[in-house]
Amino acid sequence: MTACIDAAAWLTLEAIPGLGPDAAQRLLQAFDGPADILAARSAQLEPVVGSTLARAIVQGVDAAALQPGLDWLAQPDNHLVTWLDPAYPAALRDLAAPPAWLYVKGDPAWLSRPMLAIVGSRHATPQGLRDAEAFAKSLSEAGLTIVSGLALGIDAAAHAGGLAGLASSVAVVGTGLDRVYPARNKVLAHRLAAEGAIISEFPVGTPPKSGHFPRRNRIISGLSLGVLVIEAALESGSLITARLASEQGREVFALPGSIHSTLSKGCHRLIKQGAKLVESAADVLEELGRLLPTPLPAASLASAPIGAGDSLLEQLSGGPLILDQLASRLGLTVEDVSVKLLAAEMDGTVAKLPGGLYQRLF
């Protein structure tokens, strides 16, 4: 769950010019981890990523370039969670091009909880801000960790609401984690790092770049069971997040508003396209309840007593759990639990749900 063993190898891999999530994914599937990739010969790499990238990997990077990342990782509460790490969020593994690594400031365990994204306009109305905070708080109380993008407006209000509830909040940003953008959210960022998490797939030192926001948005939606949009104009980033959510098979929820408000037009378009119109937190829970046949019990998400039972099915009788929770309750490794779960899925006694949750069927 904590930092990686071979951080330098991961940081090297990440610093290879032109290596994106797609190529990283192919490499990780073909080799035994980053050190193995970096030790490979060009002839081994070429069939996987082509000659240009293979050359760049063999050439490597200047060790000095890795120092800022290594320094950052040396600080407390800073982590690199990689595709090979059991703490890597199961929900992201489903994506077409999942990030190969995530920088995490805070507790990576938050990333494996059932999450709901709440996004919306940076220029929200006072009512929109109140709604975002109230929905986030209620849904966090109900056990959904609130994901958003740490922008001003709806994002910030959603994080505040999530932090005020039981299941906290996770921010996904499009910059390096040493840079909090916008600066006005610095206090909020500190609270998120302490009580939830802030994550990024971009290396330390990455400044805000408009091209990074859609990549950031796919993680916001990818981590989540659904995306709730509260106040969004047409042509806004929130609609991109909603579209990505829809493509990723996540639920899309939107708050309606006056037909005379510019900030309702984005939500209304989503509803016309099939998003669920939401008037209350119950509307969201009702829909996600169909994905999680037993309601999300706040208690099961707070730390449950460990060792209260030892069978897999017994552990799941209180409601769906994620792999990590099962492993820690059973006192087994994640790999051992994975094997048990696969057997149970094949027996038809357990089903895998979106968000990396496992549910007992019988």
Add this chain to the structure above:
Amino acid sequence: MTACIDAAAWLTLEAIPGLGPDAAQRLLQAFDGPADILAARSAQLEPVVGSTLARAIVQGVDAAALQPGLDWLAQPDNHLVTWLDPAYPAALRDLAAPPAWLYVKGDPAWLSRPMLAIVGSRHATPQGLRDAEAFAKSLSEAGLTIVSGLALGIDAAAHAGGLAGLASSVAVVGTGLDRVYPARNKVLAHRLAAEGAIISEFPVGTPPKSGHFPRRNRIISGLSLGVLVIEAALESGSLITARLASEQGREVFALPGSIHSTLSKGCHRLIKQGAKLVESAADVLEELGRLLPTPLPAASLASAPIGAGDSLLEQLSGGPLILDQLASRLGLTVEDVSVKLLAAEMDGTVAKLPGGLYQRLF
């Protein structure tokens, strides 16, 4: 199109205690009109309507009871349009239990035009009233006659907007047409009678009765291609009209609003149940355009030059028309045009659309 030939027979039939739309429909299908029904023997009537109603029909009604209706019909612009009349709106013929007759004050020709119902709360907000009037005016300009229930609030605003547009407005009331309810809408009622129509299935003298409103509502939705709800509380009559519309296969449209407004809750429920969220008149026209593959041309709905061509297909080349329009343009009787249309439908050159419209296909 004008008053019935055998008004006394119709009024007698209607005054038979216990005779509702269902039984009337069966009688009209089994016999050659009201005089034939009233002349029938009990043994002929019984298989159609049962012994109790058969007895009541044979017994007949006191001639004095018919006088108020006959007096009302003797006044200019007052009509009784019956199931057997070509002016009877084709859209209502599809209903499970269509009214066997309609009292009409104004021009019955309005009843056969493409219509849209706009309904909503009696206690609407000022913004809701402005929206109702603006939508009604735009949609009337686009060729849709606006149907509503002549109640205070949204209904009255919708009628006013419809009257301000090209295609006018029709009110369906739940009382006798000699009684306008509520009294505050008297001026509006006079305008509707002069420039559109007010209709009722209830005889002259019928006071307001709560049980009549759902029957009234089924005519509002039944006449219309769709129902647009603007501001409605939960448990309101507007939701009943929307439900009836849905059961009758009509489109349902609803305006969204703030989640904090009681008067948006009804609309939001409809949207959740599948009604189309509407932000502009274009949203309504877009949907109805799917029913009427050629857009509704305002010009084709205003009186077109008569005798501009003589073939059925030529007349339909400018867009869909109703039977009466075709008959008057072709200078033929409705019966003759019906025969031609049936042949054309069987040839596949003409299709019948909802709302009694005929469209040229080739």
